[in-house]
Amino acid sequence: MSILPAAEFAADISFPVVIVGAGAAGLIAALAAREAGVEVLVIERDSTPRGSTSLSAGLIPAAGTRWQRAVGVEDTAEAFAADILAKAHDTPDPAMVAMASAMAGPTLEWLADQHGLDFSVIADFLYPGHSACRMHGLPKRAGAELIEALAAAAERAGVTVLCDAQVLKLAAEADGRIVGVVVQRPDGGTERIGCQALVLACNGYGGNKVLVAQHVPELAEALYFGHPGNQGEAILWGEALGAATRHLSGHQGHGSVAHPAGILISWATLTEGGFQINTEGQRFHNESLGYSEAASPVLRQPGGVAWSVFDSRIGLIAAQFEDFRQAEAAGIVLRAPDVAGLAARMRVPVDALAATMAEVDSLKVSGGTDRFGRSFAGVAALQPEFCAVRVTGALFHTQGGLSVDPRTRVLRENGEPLPNMFAAGGAACGVSGPDASGYLSGNGLLMATALGRQAGISAAALAKPAE
Ligand SMILES: Cc1cc2nc3c(=O)[nH]c(=O)nc-3n(C[C@H](O)[C@H](O)[C@H](O)COP(=O)(O)OP(=O)(O)OC[C@H]3O[C@@H](n4cnc5c(N)ncnc54)[C@H](O)[C@@H]3O)c2cc1C
Numbered sequence: 001m002s003i004l005p006a007a008e009f010a011a012d013i014s015f016p017v018v019i020v021g022a023g024a025a026g027l028i029a030a031l032a033a034r035e036a037g038v039e040v041l042v043i044e045r046d047s048t049p050r051g052s053t054s055l056s057a058g059l060i061p062a063a064g065t066r067w068q069r070a071v072g073v074e075d076t077a078e079a080f081a082a083d084i085l086a087k088a089h090d091t092p093d094p095a096m097v098a099m100a101s102a103m104a105g106p107t108l109e110w111l112a113d114q115h116g117l118d119f120s121v122i123a124d125f126l127y128p129g130h131s132a133c134r135m136h137g138l139p140k141r142a143g144a145e146l147i148e149a150l151a152a153a154a155e156r157a158g159v160t161v162l163c164d165a166q167v168l169k170l171a172a173e174a175d176g177r178i179v180g181v182v183v184q185r186p187d188g189g190t191e192r193i194g195c196q197a198l199v200l201a202c203n204g205y206g207g208n209k210v211l212v213a214q215h216v217p218e219l220a221e222a223l224y225f226g227h228p229g230n231q232g233e234a235i236l237w238g239e240a241l242g243a244a245t246r247h248l249s250g251h252q253g254h255g256s257v258a259h260p261a262g263i264l265i266s267w268a269t270l271t272e273g274g275f276q277i278n279t280e281g282q283r284f285h286n287e288s289l290g291y292s293e294a295a296s297p298v299l300r301q302p303g304g305v306a307w308s309v310f311d312s313r314i315g316l317i318a319a320q321f322e323d324f325r326q327a328e329a330a331g332i333v334l335r336a337p338d339v340a341g342l343a344a345r346m347r348v349p350v351d352a353l354a355a356t357m358a359e360v361d362s363l364k365v366s367g368g369t370d371r372f373g374r375s376f377a378g379v380a381a382l383q384p385e386f387c388a389v390r391v392t393g394a395l396f397h398t399q400g401g402l403s404v405d406p407r408t409r410v411l412r413e414n415g416e417p418l419p420n421m422f423a424a425g426g427a428a429c430g431v432s433g434p435d436a437s438g439y440l441s442g443n444g445l446l447m448a449t450a451l452g453r454q455a456g457i458s459a460a461a462l463a464k465p466a467e
Helices: 024-035 051-055 066-070 077-087 094-115 143-156 209-215 233-240 292-299 312-318 322-329 339-346 350-366 443-463
Strands: 003-005 013-020 040-043 135-137 160-162 166-172 178-184 190-200 251-258 275-277 305-311 334-336 386-398 409-411 417-423
Touching (some): 013 178, 024 094, 024 143, 024 443, 040 190, 051 143, 051 443, 190 443, 209 386, 305 312, 334 339, 417 443
Parallel strands (some): 013 040, 040 160, 190 417
Antiparallel strands (some): 178 190, 251 386, 305 386
């Protein structure tokens, strides 16, 4: 990934702050920079802002918010930070965990108050690893709704978003100071845009098969469910400039993508009392650990598929999510009044499904732990009507990235910051550690929102002339 020497760069136009990528991280950074009073340009390769943000469920974890208080959820940034560290076995940078968990709540309230985003908290379903209900979303619980709201807010705030423009190269001084970027348009033409501060918000490398095979070989052949434009440029540019990267093998997988329809099926279908079986009717893992680490076990089953089995009560909880409603509309949530009918629709051996159901029911009564380590204590038995969806495992997004400090400054190996480069969202190293099991629900958009806002503040402070 080439870096153009500053001496060979002459800007056609300049902005104090340039942001690469118009996903949640880039647009939130832009809103923060505008609020600080600087002109900002967001450069986006697509013809409209989308990114992985638009493909997501749009759920953002935050602690101590007014939406939590309104429904009686007690929570603190410290408890949130402890959950993040516990899920990732204390591997993330504690300073970044503290910063992100403290920044998330105020950032969502700022997006609501200043930019009209209508958040509420999901209070009827506790995501695995979270000690409190703290996943917030817009009314439809859909990422497309989130990105549309952010893009509209950016437009109202006077942010310039240049679409159909792929950043090909950064231009830098010998000391790593970025002087601008080279952008390519769909017709092959190029433009040179100067800047005083650069924010990399172009996510990770999930769409780059070569980098996935190198860093996450277990999912090299898996379905990639994120945005194809996430090609890893932030990491490659950073490395070329001497920046440090961290936890590049970290990622979020998912063990519940409807197959072959390709629709995300909420993990609530499992944690609320459902379970997964393979095509032979056998369970094969502990679903309560989380959806991220479930991708590999699902892919190891015959045909690389599994069935998520639940009931209509759980289906109602899942139906608050736009994706699940789409799955129902597509007719891929199979339903039957009894086990035999469900087994017939699933084409799995009825005896095996009935035995698995009976085993799970008895665990729910006894409160015992199964052979995979899952406790079903306190969870209601499944009741007719029974439901099932055929699913597969997928790679959602990568979690490793550029090392940044709590001001989102990109760091060199020696811990010194590069002069004027910041990273947020999936471009920065996340708080999930080096493997799939470290991903706590919402870590993705946490890094996009909390770090996005901070990156905008930091970049604006650097670019703004002293008053
Ligand atoms: C199916 C799915 C569901 C998910 N659900 C959730 C969830 O509910 N909660 C959660 O926390 N996380 C979730 N995630 C993860 C979440 O979507 C990401 O962590 C988050 O969207 C990252 O935001 P971002 O702004 O960093 O990246 P993106 O939203 O991907 O934005 C990056 C943008 O940069 C652009 N870009 C890339 N390279 C260039 C370039 N060279 N020049 C110009 N533009 C460029 C891309 O086109 C893209 O628009 C989910 C992910 C998937 C795939």
